[in-house]
Amino acid sequence: MLTEAYSADAFRAQAHLLVDQLADYLQQTESRQLETVIPYHSPDESLAFWRSDFAQGPGNVQTFFQTVIDQSTHLHHPRYMGHQVSPPLPLAAVAGLLTELLNNGMAVYEMGLVSNPLERIISELLAQRIGFDEQASGFLTSGGTLANLTALLAARATKAPGDVWQHGSKERLAVMVASEAHYCIDRAARIMGFGDEGIIKLPVNERFQMRTDLLETYYEQATANGLRVIAVVASACSTSTGAYDDITAVADFCSTHNLWLHVDGAHGGAVVFSEQYKHLVRGLDRADSVTIDWHKMLMTPALTTSLIFRRNEDSFRTFQQQAQYLWASDADDWFNSGKRTFECTKLMMSVKIYALLKAYGEGIFTENIDTLYDLARQFADLIRQHPNLELAVEPQSNIVCFRVTNAPTADLNQHNTTIRRQLLHNGRFHIVQTTLHGQVYLRVSLRNPLTTLTDLEELIDSLVNLLIGTSANTPANQ
Template sequence: MNLTQAYSPEHFRQEAHQLVDVLADYLSNAQHQTLKSVIPYRLPEDNLDFWQADFEQGTGDPLTFFENVIQQSTHLHHPRYMGHQVSPPLPIAALAGLLTGMLNNGMAVYEMGLVSNPLERVLSDLLAKKIGFSPQSSGFLTSGGTLANLTALLAARAAKAPTDVWEEGHSKRLAVMVSEEAHYCIDRAARIMGMGSEGIIKIPTNNRFQMRTELLEEYYQQAQNNGLTVIAVIGSACSTSTGSYDDLKAIGDFCTQHNLWFHVDGAHGGAVVFSEKYKALVTGIDRADSVVIDWHKMLMTPALATALIFRNGDDAFKTFHQKAQYLWANQGSQEWFNSGKRTFECTKLMMSVKIYSILKTYGEEIFAENVDTLHDLAKDFVGILRENSRFELAIVPESNIVCFRFIDNGQNPETYNSLNAAIRQQLLEEGKFYIVQTTLREKLYLRVSLMNPLTQKDDLRALLAEIEKIAATIG
């Protein structure tokens, strides 16, 4: 196939029509549960062998390749997908991904982001308003919560470190304070920034796995006595393992008292700002200096698409102020339309187009509907679990994340960890459901993230029935 044929509009039209038909069939089969499995799990080596054999066959029909990709992938649109915190994207947003993949415009400079940069501004302003920030706030999109949280902590360092670390390097030992249940990316970001293990001050959690904010003062004073300069406190909204929300109001009060940067990692649970029913979970979020929210988790957008919003728009420009003459004529100006001045990324995906396609088609109400549906479903699941004495909740969930475990009164409780691990492994290998697991204070729990709004209570009952069936064979 030569280049002329490869770029042929008619060739593309034919392939695109075929692919859309295949994807529509996938959606239908997933929703009606006629797919063979939620996850076609195989050992890594077996999957590698499959694709190596495919590669050795040379060129072939792309449609066959696309069909193989669908068959070999985890099916997030299946109602019995209850695994990781990644949403089944809305079809309209996936189509927007096809559009942006073809256009392939970057976003670092305005000339390459004529559409995506203005749309990013519209979306950032909307999210800032939902958070409760003033019109002086500012934000942008970046590739995932890990990168967004790192960028926020770099902004905190620029604002609160005693010297200009960007130009002069570290003159003090810096530190941040965070819940022991916070996402691992906070720990990673602090280490990347040169804080070391001592610079990550982990605050214990209560019996609901929320930060014990009454301990903040004690740990802060201890850090100072150890020669550390604390620059920020990070609140989780919500934690990854249990979906627990920290007391953001109390953290905000503490940060105001000590002139510290207040950052909220709302990658997963921050989406409740769209919900009248559940937004009280993030009371105090408007006090934050910076907030991270993933559009690709609770807001039905293809990954990766994460918002980082600053209460003070000027802070968005202080993190990176290096020179790039070939990109910008005015190095020091604060230009929202040149996103490369505020992010790690230069050639950034047109992620704002995918998000805006949802907003334009359905309005912001669909975000609230999804959040409410998934949180309500978690409450329903709690009720179902409580009807069965062979299951134990870790905590009553605040979000759409539910941690529970199978218990058998006839067995030694010391075997529950291995029993539930074995149950989860067999579920994975069977592929009828996809759930994960987590360990909370040395107890292993099965963990469900209810990400698909088409999941029904009958699917949850079927999950528990399958777990009991597996447990009987293990016992």
């Protein structure tokens, strides 16, 4: 069985069949021949289906592959506008097949002969686009949450007194962030032992951006309470509304108080590739560290995230233990990535990005960002002109928040929650919802550059014409 399982001929046959299946899927979604974007079933129904499948024992793997395709959410469908994950370019998936078969981990150079050098090239490219000089670089890691935590650990190692790695923290440390920042910043601070008091959340303005005019006040209050603030995290952009914090104002504040500035640009930092929209991250070159996800706006499979440091030597401050079975010295080796990341066996994610650069150049990223950000503004115009829709805030990114106002009752929150639930079970579109100042809004995150204004007009028609009232078989909480 093992000999057959490793057979080159078996692999060739299986891979050819799978590529045909995936190509059919792409054709059906992009042409909208496949009408269902999300084939929704309740969690219990889905579990029961797969338990039954598993009980049948081994079978035709191509049938299994097709079932996975059929029952998954179709990110490549132009009417997918839900969570913040890109429909990856097909070439990136092909590169993924290459890297997953080669399976070279890259904590040490001898296991990352290709991926470590490519990772450095990609990091230096992104550092240049940010506006950093030749001292800057970084690495790739599995997701923005892990990158943000790593950046804050580097901030602690740099700005906290004493050697925290060896002796622990002697003071109560804190980080400042806007209340609209991604939840992973709060989580990172708690993982680092900062507790409730160590996560100082600033209010946001009417555009859901950090109130930078309150930074000094909150800082002084924290200091008076015995806290030592080590860092400020700016969002570029926030998850709920796509709003960009004023990075220049935050940088000025951090410079005054000798604080670490980290910019969580997981979603919107990709605008560094766009001449049209890079003004949204003005001041980014003054950050100490920057997170940018390739899997959000740069069409690479999840999880693929860059963490870039303005001073590359800072990236070696986070983890300082020795591991003699991996590397012989404690030198700052760029080619031994395990010295700087949580991950030891790390995917060859740089190959996927490099493949896109090799095939298309940076222009493919520019075109994607400009297309989706432009489309969001056109969608906002449609909403603004519609008598039964209300825009939450003018979009700065490809995220648009709005709500339906033609409710039969005064409860707009329940009205929009019900509409979203019905849309989910209908399956022809996939959007999500968020809560802003206690009000429920529908939230569209435009991910697919093949989405058209016609798709968005049909989404609006579906929303305002949906019958209100939850059917008996619709779960009460989605």
